Amino acid sequence: MSRRSEAKKARRNKRRAAKNATWLPDEALEGLDERLDEVVAGLEEFDARLTERGWIFDVDFDDDVGVIWYWPPSAAEVEDPDEVTAATMVALIEAEGGEIAHVVLVGTDVDYQFGLDELFDYLDPIEGYRLGDPLPQFDTG
Incomplete structure (x- = not known):
């Protein structure tokens, strides 16, 4: 295998490893979305309560x-x-x-x-x- 092919393969493997490290199952992602919505809503309420005062x-x-x-x-x-x-x-x-x-x-x-x-x-x-x-x-x- 040429150096160029080896470098290309190494880059591809590095991208795959990074993708796999950050991949989450759909169920977990849905749970995170719901939790994020709750956190944002809570912060918006907190901000509203302070700013109205x-x-x-x-x-x-x-x-x-x-x-x-x-x-x-x-x-x-x-x-x-x-x-x-x-x-x-x-x-x-x-x-x-x-x-x-x-x-x-x-x-x-x-x-x-x-x-x-x-x-x-x-x-x-x-x-x-x-x-x-x-x-x-x-x-x-």
Whole structure:
């Protein structure tokens, strides 16, 4: 066999191996589609619940990491915006599957974590917090 034929065969085998590594049975693919639809619907509902209260979705955030909403009334000038947040924010991190709402209050670097539904039980004190206020206490136990 010539070198050219060997190279062609090696490329074909490599393509087949890659295809086989990512192939899923139709049943599994249908299940994934349904799960994806559920996740998207859940995120759309979460976004709607936040934005109807006045939270702003941050379109400039790196969506490979996750998604962020911020609370405009909390915005303040902070000494070091690289160290602390300039507005209260809620983040969902892709690596966690978007299952945990991370809340960082303006002027802090403290990461409060809530379940997605649980977050809405605590939004009043989160939204009421302003730079310099005592940190709210969350009874999550």
